[in-house]
Amino acid sequence: MEGKVVFIGAGPGDVELLTIKGYKIIQKSDVIIYAGSLVNPKILEYNENDAEIYNSASMDLNETTDVIKKACSEGKLVARVHTGDPSIYGAIAEQIRELKKLDIKYEIIPGVSSVFGSAAALETELTLPEVSQTVIITRPEGRTPKPKGESLASLSKHHATMCIFLGVSMIDKVVDELLVGYEEDTPIAVVKKATWPDQEILRGTLGDIVDKVHDANFTKTSMIIVGDALDTDDFNPSKLYDENFKHVYRH
Structure with a gap:
């Protein structure tokens, strides 16, 4: 069985802003690596698989890559949990570059920035x-x-x-x-x-x-x-809901 890494945007703090898709991955993951300095730790409680948990705040790129490499070689599912949305200052590009070198499968689930x-x-x-x-x-x-x-x-x-x-x-x-x-x-x-x-x-x-x-x-x-x-008081309304503005859904 081949392992896989899923990068998850965990949202800005409120645990209920985690997407359903991200929740399901965390729920069944075998290994969770999370950005402990920013991610709400309560999100880890969603895991139901007695996952190995690593706080990446105290790890460098080589260390996180080693954990992922070992887990994926054992066919495990790894949740790489970032704060907000990982595409903005998430440092996922450098991680993905390492995964490509190792031919490790990965997926990205967006989050609320x-x-x-x-x-x-x-x-x-x-x-x-x-x-x-x-x-x-x-x-x-x-x-x-x-x-x-x-x-x-x-x-x-x-x-x-x-x-x-x-x-x-x-x-x-x-x-x-x-x-x-x-x-x-x-x-x-x-x-x-x-x-x-x-x-x-x-x-x-x-x-x-x-x-x-x-x-x-x-x-x-x-x-x-x-x-x-x-300054949300001084502006003109949009055309989207203007009664005189016609578009394909409103004639």
Whole structure:
């Protein structure tokens, strides 16, 4: 029997945001490797197969690959559980590259990103008609460099809705770069631990959010969302439900 790895997006925190498909894989997996620094550990309780469990927060790529290689050689099902959706800052590309070298079968199950968990917490639409029809998902440059042309300052000139991972610990620098393109009164929100029971939200503008973040002591696990789409009172309705707009389903 041939083993297999399934990458699972476990959602931003609320265990009920795990997809049914991801739940079924976790339920029957023989081995679970999960991102323990971010994934809600209660998700592990869904397993009914007395799985071997590994916390990848304390492992490097070689170590996780060795666990997968051994398990798959024994015909086992491995659940590789990531936070949010694994396609965004999930480091799955490097893992998949190793699996291809070893000719190990794999599958990817998408999940709910913290981007969308944060948008739901803010009760906002990221793509308001005639305000912003573009969402930029990015992060500031830190220990991992960014490609040329992808600085926050450069991206801010588009005036799109911007969702920024891994930036709250350097909020001063983030805001300085955003002010290159956005106005000082542009709305901004910071959502800490979106969808978790202890979720917290800060709202403000680029002119005052730095002090608010420092006062609240937000230092990690926070999503920054900036753009005029956060001002949800001043916009024109979409054509989708306009009584005078005809389309194939409504004549």
